[in-house]
Amino acid sequence: MSDEGYDHATVERRWQEAWDDADVYRTPDDVDDPTYVLGMYPYPSGKLHMGHVRNYTITDAYARYRRMQGDDVLHPMGWDAFGLPAENAAKERDTNPRDWTFDCIETMTDQMESMGFGYDWEREITTCTPEYYQWNQWLFSRFHEEGLVERRDAEVNWCPECETVLADEQVEGDDELCWRCDTPVEQRELEQWFLKITEYADELLEAIDDLEGWPNSVRQMQRNWIGRQYGTELDFEIGGYGSVEAFTTRVDTIHGATFFALAPDHPISEELAEEDDDVRHFIEHEADPDGDEPNGVETGLTATNPVTGDEIPVYVADFVLSDVGTGALMAVPGHDERDHAFAEKMGIEIKPVIAPEPDDWDGETVPDAPDVSEDAFTDDGVLINSGEYSGLDSETARERLTEDIDSAEKATQYQLRDWGISRQRYWGTPIPVIHCDDCGPVMVPEEDLPVELPEFINTTGNPLDAAEEWKATTCPDCGSPATRETDTMDTFVDSSWYFLRYVSPGSEEVPFDLERANDWMPVDQYVGGIEHAVMHLLYSRFFTKVLADHEGLEHREPFTNLLAQGMVQLEGEKMSKSKGNVVSPQRIVEDYGADTARLFMMQAAQPERDFDWSEEGVRSTYAFLTRLQGMVEDYVADEPDGDDDAIASYVDAEIDATIAIASGEYDDLTFNKALRETQDLVRTLRQYADYTEPHAETYERGLSAVVRLLAPVTPHLAEELYDELGGDGFVADADWPTAEIDRDRVAKRRRLVENTREDIRDIVEVAGIEDPQAIDVVIAPDWKYDALEIAIESDADNLIGELMQQSHIRQQGDAAADYGQDLQAEREALTMSLEPDAEYEALEAAAWLIEREFEAPVDVVRADEADDSVLKNAEPGRPAIEIED
RNA sequence: GCGAGGGUAGCCAAGCGGUCAACGGCGGCGGACUCAAGAUCCGCUCGUGUAGACGUUCGUGGGUUCGAUUCCCUCCCCUCGCACCA
Numbered sequence: 023m024s025d026e027g028y029d030h031a032t033v034e035r036r037w038q039e040a041w042d043d044a045d046v047y048r049t050p051d052d053v054d055d056p057t058y059v060l061g062m063y064p065y066p067s068g069k070l071h072m073g074h075v076r077n078y079t080i081t082d083a084y085a086r087y088r089r090m091q092g093d094d095v096l097h098p099m100g101w102d103a104f105g106l107p108a109e110n111a112a113k114e115r116d117t118n119p120r121d122w123t124f125d126c127i128e129t130m131t132d133q134m135e136s137m138g139f140g141y142d143w144e145r146e147i148t149t150c151t152p153e154y155y156q157w158n159q160w161l162f163s164r165f166h167e168e169g170l171v172e173r174r175d176a177e178v179n180w181c182p183e184c185e186t187v188l189a190d191e192q193v194e195g196d197d198e199l200c201w202r203c204d205t206p207v208e209q210r211e212l213e214q215w216f217l218k219i220t221e222y223a224d225e226l227l228e229a230i231d232d233l234e235g236w237p238n239s240v241r242q243m244q245r246n247w248i249g250r251q252y253g254t255e256l257d258f259e260i261g262g263y264g265s266v267e268a269f270t271t272r273v274d275t276i277h278g279a280t281f282f283a284l285a286p287d288h289p290i291s292e293e294l295a296e297e298d299d300d301v302r303h304f305i306e307h308e309a310d311p312d313g314d315e316p317n318g319v320e321t322g323l324t325a326t327n328p329v330t331g332d333e334i335p336v337y338v339a340d341f342v343l344s345d346v347g348t349g350a351l352m353a354v355p356g357h358d359e360r361d362h363a364f365a366e367k368m369g370i371e372i373k374p375v376i377a378p379e380p381d382d383w384d385g386e387t388v389p390d391a392p393d394v395s396e397d398a399f400t401d402d403g404v405l406i407n408s409g410e411y412s413g414l415d416s417e418t419a420r421e422r423l424t425e426d427i428d429s430a431e432k433a434t435q436y437q438l439r440d441w442g443i444s445r446q447r448y449w450g451t452p453i454p455v456i457h458c459d460d461c462g463p464v465m466v467p468e469e470d471l472p473v474e475l476p477e478f479i480n481t482t483g484n485p486l487d488a489a490e491e492w493k494a495t496t497c498p499d500c501g502s503p504a505t506r507e508t509d510t511m512d513t514f515v516d517s518s519w520y521f522l523r524y525v526s527p528g529s530e531e532v533p534f535d536l537e538r539a540n541d542w543m544p545v546d547q548y549v550g551g552i553e554h555a556v557m558h559l560l561y562s563r564f565f566t567k568v569l570a571d572h573e574g575l576e577h578r579e580p581f582t583n584l585l586a587q588g589m590v591q592l593e594g595e596k597m598s599k600s601k602g603n604v605v606s607p608q609r610i611v612e613d614y615g616a617d618t619a620r621l622f623m624m625q626a627a628q629p630e631r632d633f634d635w636s637e638e639g640v641r642s643t644y645a646f647l648t649r650l651q652g653m654v655e656d657y658v659a660d661e662p663d664g665d666d667d668a669i670a671s672y673v674d675a676e677i678d679a680t681i682a683i684a685s686g687e688y689d690d691l692t693f694n695k696a697l698r699e700t701q702d703l704v705r706t707l708r709q710y711a712d713y714t715e716p717h718a719e720t721y722e723r724g725l726s727a728v729v730r731l732l733a734p735v736t737p738h739l740a741e742e743l744y745d746e747l748g749g750d751g752f753v754a755d756a757d758w759p760t761a762e763i764d765r766d767r768v769a770k771r772r773r774l775v776e777n778t779r780e781d782i783r784d785i786v787e788v789a790g791i792e793d794p795q796a797i798d799v800v801i802a803p804d805w806k807y808d809a810l811e812i813a814i815e816s817d818a819d820n821l822i823g824e825l826m827q828q829s830h831i832r833q834q835g836d837a838a839a840d841y842g843q844d845l846q847a848e849r850e851a852l853t854m855s856l857e858p859d860a861e862y863e864a865l866e867a868a869a870w871l872i873e874r875e876f877e878a879p880v881d882v883v884r885a886d887e888a889d890d891s892v893l894k895n896a897e898p899g900r901p902a903i904e905i906e907d
Numbered sequence: 908g909c910g911a912g913g914g915u916a917g918c919c920a921a922g923c924g925g926u927c928a929a930c931g932g933c934g935g936c937g938g939a940c941u942c943a944a945g946a947u948c949c950g951c952u953c954g955u956g957u958a959g960a961c962g963u964u965c966g967u968g969g970g971u972u973c974g975a976u977u978c979c980c981u982c983c984c985c986u987c988g989c990a991c992c993a
Contacts, residue, residue, distance in 0.1 A: 237912095243911080243988055246990090249989085340991085351993045364991095631920095639932090712947095777926085786959095855926095874949085899926080
């Protein structure tokens with residue numbers, strides 16, 4: 023396989039060293055508003071996988087493209103270096119997380135260099151260093167000062183395998199599995215640190231509308247996650263227990279509330295459990311919040327409907343969740359499916375109070391009740407059986423009832439919860455707090471930051487808890503003996519602002535240089551996996567907003583354009599170690615080179631789509647590069663001296679077309695299309711050289727354009743070939759090729775040529791012409807172009823009449839009338855063709871393609887040199903064809 | 908159930924009101940080159956057709972339009988996210 027190809031190893035090594043020596047990818051601090059291109063930084067697991075390669079090839083190609091377009095570019099890389107796997111690996115290998123992590127970083131850095139990724143390594147950041155994580159601590163203190171940190175008892179998700187707390191976002195699926203290890207998650211009550219992201223819920227939600235550079239899927243996922251709902255909070259009196267608050271979005275159905283339900287862990291349920299055996303038994307043994315079946319137990323209590331005064335039975339039910347709404351609800355089985363199911367099961371009354379709005383409703387008449395015995399009617403409609411509210415529409419009734427009921431208030435509920443950042447693990451940022459018996463939890467003063475991690479202790483629980491010496495300290499407030507907080511921060515804290523740190527990675531006084539951040543931010547193009555759609559991308563938005571409000575950052579959103587890249591699959595399946603269907607990037611680089619791997623990936627599919635890895639595809643990509651290399655070599659070794667003829671002009675026009683199209687596609691990050699065009703041009707150039715002695719200047723211009731168009735994706739070979747062609751400096755710094763041509767004309771010209779060739783093939787085939795002797799291609803007369811233009815612009819009913827007003831058209835007599843009829847028939851679909859001269863030139867330039875294919879001389883003929891009988895078939899955009907056999 | 912994105916010729920996949928029987932790739936067929944194979948190059952790949960035509964096609968069934976693969980609605984199917992959410 024690879025022994026047939028070019029010497030990629032030598033080429034790649036040579037240019038990697040040359041780039042390194044010349045510091046090609048450095049972004050100086052004094053550049054003005056660079057284009058900021060960023061890939062989500064990796065967790066240093068030890069090896070680059072195909073997902074990384076794809077992700078970073080996308081950003082690298084785009085960064086290189088922008089640089090060649092003349093932009094200053096910021097394209098940094100760093101390491102999401104804290105996290106549990108390092109701890110586990112350290113235990114397995116009897117080392118410590120720090121050494122293991124830095125080993126991994128070293129390996130992965132080498133792999134990234136071997137892929138040819140052009141990063142400014144001077145800006146590298148590593149989150150597990152005190153130089154970085156001190157700023158997590160500093161930010162935590164700042165958040166605390168601004169009232170955005172809270173410590174409270176919380177029922178938390180606990181993973182017994184990882185021995186740590188998980189955020190809601192880290193619990194996956196119906197089975198509630200840990201996102202890292204797929205262990206079922208348990209619930210525990212612990213004192214936890216929270217960042218109050220809910221304070222920003224409204225802005226985080228509303229600003230999504232303006233994130234036009236983000237994929238809809240991600241925007242929608244964030245909207246769902248925040249889950250804002252407008253409704254009403256109101257009190258129900260429960261005999262003996264006072265008033266209980268319930269939340270409802272459908273207060274218009276309150277006259278149909280036939281029972282009241284409490285969550286099993288609602289305070290009243292817990293109180294009841296102490297005296298009522300049935301309730302206790304239900305809560306402890308029967309309640310199954312995860313089951314499909316709604317279960318419940320009657321309490322014997324009643325609640326008073328604040329509108330009707332009715333006494334309705336109170337149940338403890340497992341379908342009521344304490345963290346949704348208020349953990350207590352008024353149940354309306356007539357108009358809520360879940361309440362309906364429960365009422366049916368328990369034999370509770372089902373009462374319709376909303377009717378579908380009749381089509382011809384007058385706005386007053388009270389319609390007939392719907393049948394809700396089998397199914398609830400859950401849409402809005404018109405109130406019935408609702409006393410003075412009957413006859414109102416749902417919307418109005420909700421307003422009125424919320425006003426009229428004493429205890430009722432408009433309320434907004436969110437699904438978004440505050441962000442619990444406490445983790446009971448070692449390898450993370452220590453939360454900078456000291457616990458004092460007298461003063462309680464006290465922030466570590468800024469001058470004492472960072473709180474550095476102690477040496478790793480290999481133990482089953484939290485190593486920080488075992489670090490006795492480290493734990494013992496004194497209270498910053500009162501000076502008495504005190505202990506350090508042993509929780510560390512969720513690593514998503516690190517990644518919520520790392521994109522700001524790249525701006526000034528060495529800052530010792532501040533987390534980031536504010537002035538530069540204001541100039542350089544936001545990230546223009548962010549690229550990463552869809553798995554971060556909610557967590558990382560939502561937290562980063564939150565941090566950015568807090569920093570805007572309290573630290574003078576002048577941007578409220580971190581990422582202008584977001585690309586969620588697709589997966590690299592093998593036979594339609596996600597590559598994964600457990601399935602054993604992994605293709606190693608390292609092996610591909612060894613066998614075919616980084617350029618081949620990069621080019622294959624970028625041309626295989628649009629970046630956001632999944633695609634299948636194919637060894638066959640890799641081989642043909644490699645063959646393509648080898649061929650290209652040969653073409654350049656041959657050209658340089660023996661420069662051709664062909665004429666600047668029609669064929670050269672065809673090739674020249676194709677070069678322009680390719681540049682124009684490929685540039686547009688690079689702008690849109692649709693590398694696959696840009697590369698397809700570029701590869702087409704290579705084929706055109708080869709055909710050219712095969713067919714005739716090329717015109718040196720034209721041919722070289724083509725090769726040079728190809729090399730530069732490929733340079734963002736295959737940087738090493740592009741450097742090599744650019745050098746061979748005599749380019750100055752690095753192709754990485756070269757100017758992007760330019761073409762003064764618009765895509766519309768390109769498309770028209772190509773279509774004309776392609777249609778003409780197809781027509782000739784059709785004729786040869788259908789007419790059974792074995793061996794064509796000569797082919798004439800005849801351009802339509804000028805008057806037809808004029809007629810076409812008139813037909814397009816005219817809105818007259820009688821097109822023929824309109825045409826005949828032109829004397830030079832009228833002179834054509836029957837021919838004009840015939841063509842006028844044709845135009846009339848297709849009137850609405852007409853589009854302007856190229857001008858006659860442009861058509862002549864395009865076909866003349868493409869004649870060699872036809873001659874080559876049919877092995878017959880081709881004559882492109884102007885209308886005034888042709889017979890009238892032939893001209894009959896010629897139209898603008900469609901020359902007449904005469905084949906002699 | 909809700910939401911988002913999809914369903915295009917043997918397969919993958921573009922197009923997203925007329926230039927569309929529908930770009931491109933793979934696979935298949937034929938041809939050139941070669942002693943041969945590979946690579947490369949040139950065609951063909953819905954049906955019919957002895958001069959560029961016609962017919963039937965873009966999940967299903969309707970609709971809008973002079974005209975729909977492209978816009979609207981119904982239904983079916985796929986993928987992803989959320990979900991006993993009050």
